[in-house]
Amino acid sequence: MKITRITLYRYDIPLKAPVRISLGTIEHARNMLVCIDTDEGLQGWGEGSPFWMIVGETQASGMAAAQDMARLLLGRNSTDIGGCVDALVRYLPGHPTTRSAFDMALYDLAAKAANLPLYAYLGGAKRPLITDETIYLDTPERMAEIARIVKAKNRDDEPPIAIKLKLGTDMQTDIARVWAVRQAIGDQIPIRTDANQGWDVPTAIAVLRAIGNGNVQYCEQPIRRTDIAGLRHLRQLSPVPIMADESLFDAVDAIRLVREEAVDYFNIKLSKSGGIWEALKINAIAEAAGIRCMVGCMSESRLGLTANAHFAAARPNVIFCDLDGCFEHALDPVVGGLTYHPYRIELPTVPGIGATVKPDFLANCEQIVIG
Numbered sequence: 001m002k003i004t005r006i007t008l009y010r011y012d013i014p015l016k017a018p019v020r021i022s023l024g025t026i027e028h029a030r031n032m033l034v035c036i037d038t039d040e041g042l043q044g045w046g047e048g049s050p051f052w053m054i055v056g057e058t059q060a061s062g063m064a065a066a067q068d069m070a071r072l073l074l075g076r077n078s079t080d081i082g083g084c085v086d087a088l089v090r091y092l093p094g095h096p097t098t099r100s101a102f103d104m105a106l107y108d109l110a111a112k113a114a115n116l117p118l119y120a121y122l123g124g125a126k127r128p129l130i131t132d133e134t135i136y137l138d139t140p141e142r143m144a145e146i147a148r149i150v151k152a153k154n155r156d157d158e159p160p161i162a163i164k165l166k167l168g169t170d171m172q173t174d175i176a177r178v179w180a181v182r183q184a185i186g187d188q189i190p191i192r193t194d195a196n197q198g199w200d201v202p203t204a205i206a207v208l209r210a211i212g213n214g215n216v217q218y219c220e221q222p223i224r225r226t227d228i229a230g231l232r233h234l235r236q237l238s239p240v241p242i243m244a245d246e247s248l249f250d251a252v253d254a255i256r257l258v259r260e261e262a263v264d265y266f267n268i269k270l271s272k273s274g275g276i277w278e279a280l281k282i283n284a285i286a287e288a289a290g291i292r293c294m295v296g297c298m299s300e301s302r303l304g305l306t307a308n309a310h311f312a313a314a315r316p317n318v319i320f321c322d323l324d325g326c327f328e329h330a331l332d333p334v335v336g337g338l339t340y341h342p343y344r345i346e347l348p349t350v351p352g353i354g355a356t357v358k359p360d361f362l363a364n365c366e367q368i369v370i371g
């Protein structure tokens with residue numbers, strides 16, 4: 001199955017309100033779409049959501065890189081996913097989010113050619129997935145108010161949920177945020193926390209000790225992503241398990257984190273790993289080391305989120321999902337794809353990822369055709 005044409009779309013989605021984390025504020029999801037055509041008439045779709053503060057890519061740099069990547073893939077056999085991904089990595093190291101859009105489209109094609117939904121193509125089953133809901137940085141009172149709304153949304157006949165709190169500004173406010181939310185929602189619902197590298201080691205120890213008996217499931221990336229020794233030190237002293245997010249992009253990072261015994265959990269995102277090809281390696285390393293994983297997201301629409309969810313479903317070592325990136329989107333241009341009930345994820349069972357974007361929405365997106 002030969003790649004004959006690749007279309008790139010500048011894929012902007014407005015947010016309901018700006019989203020604030022300790023690294024900065026996002027006011028618009030500035031994403032990109034990749035559509036790969038083949039000589040057998042099949043089409044594969046992929047999405048990248050470049051979160052520049054984490055991956056060092058913007059929509060502009062991604063769209064520029066994607067044109068070179070597309071030229072490199074023209075004429076190649078699309079089912080040779082490893083060969084295609086390897087060619088992209090060798091040609092342009094970095095740009096994991098842009099690469100992940102191509103990887104996603106190649107997996108979409110391969111699963112369609114095999115006539116299997118992506119989770120089955122990856123060797124998995126359609127198992128139940130529950131996403132948490134993220135509450136972004138705000139005052140403790142406002143975060144508690146949103147937590148109450150999240151709790152009320154979950155129906156009694158659906159599985160239990162978790163609430164993820166963004167932290168990482170200052171010690172006093174962060175501790176107040178967690179306890180305000182805990183007080184608002186009662187003791188049952190687990191709280192997940194994410195400091196997005198906002199603390200130093202002493203601050204992290206102080207905060208995690210102060211919230212340790214608040215049914216806090218874990219803390220993502222408490223300190224700078226490069227400080228692996230700090231993570232290891234923190235892990236030994238913290239009552240809250242530690243999860244690597246920004247410290248974990250690829251399989252090499254995974255081996256280092258395992259070797260240093262630096263964290264309890266991994267947060268895998270296709271936008272960091274460069275796609276499913278590398279994410280499978282990360283998860284295999286984690287599983288062999290006894291480390292369980294979460295699958296997370298940036299600000300993808302339901303297309304990219306569906307690809308992440310297929311990957312999560314296909315690997316039982318993934319025990320947490322944080323696939324709520326589109327909850328903040330003011331509109332949903334995706335056709336098909338996963339659905340939320342309200343936090344249980346239902347995957348499509350048609351071949352491939354099972355999601356595309358409405359043609360009338362695409363008609364208004366800037367597009368670049370290669371081939």
Ligand SMILES: [Mg+2]
Pocket residue numbers: 194196220221245246267
């Ligand atoms: Mg995170």
